Amino acid sequence: MSRVPPVWPPVEVEPPQRHPDAPEPGTKLGPHYAHCFGCGDAVEHGLHLHTVADEDMTIRAKFTVTEAHQGAPGLAHGGLLACAFDEALGATVGEQLRQPAVTGRLETDFLRPVPVGSTLHIVGHLDGVAGRKVYASAEGRLGAPDGPVALRARALFVTVDLAHFVEHGRAEDLRAIAEDPSLLRNRQHFNINP
Numbered sequence: 001m002s003r004v005p006p007v008w009p010p011v012e013v014e015p016p017q018r019h020p021d022a023p024e025p026g027t028k029l030g031p032h033y034a035h036c037f038g039c040g041d042a043v044e045h046g047l048h049l050h051t052v053a054d055e056d057m058t059i060r061a062k063f064t065v066t067e068a069h070q071g072a073p074g075l076a077h078g079g080l081l082a083c084a085f086d087e088a089l090g091a092t093v094g095e096q097l098r099q100p101a102v103t104g105r106l107e108t109d110f111l112r113p114v115p116v117g118s119t120l121h122i123v124g125h126l127d128g129v130a131g132r133k134v135y136a137s138a139e140g141r142l143g144a145p146d147g148p149v150a151l152r153a154r155a156l157f158v159t160v161d162l163a164h165f166v167e168h169g170r171a172e173d174l175r176a177i178a179e180d181p182s183l184l185r186n187r188q189h190f191n192i193n194p
């Protein structure tokens with residue numbers, strides 16, 4: 001079967017406009033929510049993605065695969081790898097546009113197995129905007145920023161109002177944030193206040 005991907009982005013897009021408050025290249029982004037499985041520091045066996053803003057609408061992220069992330073013996077679970085890309089792409093969109101957005105569609109190509117103990121170096125890029133639709137893509141290299149490509153991913157994010165999270169989030173988790181706003185680690189950027 002051919003691995004030639006379809007045209008990307010799949011619709012006509014405008015070039016994304018970097019928000020004036022988007023973090024400067026080199027800024028460490030930190031977790032956006034303590035209990036986020038992708039980046040949260042309160043999730044013992046989470047992915048703990050470390051993300052840094054970079055030039056040209058990109059972010060760089062690192063994900064180290066632990067024993068807790070196995071699918072086959074000694075190898076990362078594919079769904080968790082997709083999760084790492086969801087997180088990295090979400091950070092790319094959120095940090096560069098400074099607008100809440102959720103994943104509408106995520107596609108992932110797995111090119112190489114990713115062993116436990118290895119680190120994936122992910123670069124996420126904002127590709128274009130069409131109304132509320134935001135297209136982003138990412139590549140993950142094994143072991144080093146110039147290592148072999150292990151995964152590629154493409155995603156459609158859809159921008160939403162903060163009401164999306166208030167309406168759909170579990171009440172006790174929203175209450176916990178109201179009681180301890182520091183759970184939203186990046187709240188100075190997004191000013192989420194449910």
Ligand SMILES: CCCCCCCC(=O)SCCNC(=O)CCNC(=O)[C@H](O)C(C)(C)COP(=O)(O)OP(=O)(O)OC[C@H]1O[C@@H](n2cnc3c(N)ncnc32)[C@H](O)[C@@H]1OP(=O)(O)O
Binds near residue numbers: 032090103156
């Ligand atoms: C820093 C933060 C890091 C966070 C990283 C993690 C990110 C996440 O995991 S977010 C959680 C997972 N995602 C979700 O829970 C989203 C669930 N889905 C939804 O809530 C809704 O379907 C939602 C908001 C995406 C879209 O619904 P709604 O607001 O009614 O808009 P809707 O009109 O259906 O869609 C908007 C546009 O997107 C398009 N679209 C939506 N979904 C898709 C899809 N899967 N494929 C193609 N196009 C789509 C629609 O066709 C529409 O296009 P157009 O404007 O051209 O008509």
